[in-house]
Amino acid sequence: DIQMTQSPSSLSASVGDRVTITCRASQSISTYLNWYQQKPGKAPKLLINAASSLQSGVPSRFTGSGSGTDFALTISSLQPEDFATYYCQQTYNTPQTFGQGTKLEIK
Amino acid sequence: EVQLVQSGAEVKKPGESLKISCKGSGYSFTNSWIGWVRQMPGKGLEWMGIIYPGDSDSRYSPSFQGQVTISVDKSISTAYLQWGSLKASDTAMYYCARQGVSGSGNYKRYQFDHWGQGTLVTVSS
8 A cells, every 4th residue: 555644743823824734655656646625524625636736716825746755735825714634645546545634723 | 516415324333234325416427436435533534445336346445345345326326335244443434525537648637526424423332
């Protein structure tokens, strides 16, 4: 199985901050990498697919980058609604593993 | 509008069997893979497996192979996740999700672009 490792596991930040979450794959996955946002009690929501392609309706303050084994999700200016847990997922092969998640909390 | 509607919460005893469902609408059900994802209380997302409704081809995570069965009834656009003998450790929220496809050729990529609302399964004696 491909292991996906996110860092940090949790992050405390303020509204307006720029934050970056990283995701590392245990082997090269090209750009078969997705990012999801999950809020408490809700289903995950797809933010970015193919490492850097922003989904329709997702604010442009979200940016995805990377290829191969190293990826990043950057939020340029945190808004109150961005405080949530973020997951990366590889779809290079099955099982299509998720990272362990990064909980973004308000400072 | 693409929708995935899951069956309601379940409370079961250890050793009981269970089958939960996920009904798709608003798209061609037979042409998109459907996956199942587990989320144990306070924990992260775990990819369980995936099925192609067109021919019932399925893939499982080794962690869940033999523990659950994923199936589909394409006549009613519904995917299922079932257990033969539940354990307390099966207590979790279970999500189904449609795997969308973007791009083409070497740039074809896959992602869970629509999700069900989740089914909470509680297993307790």
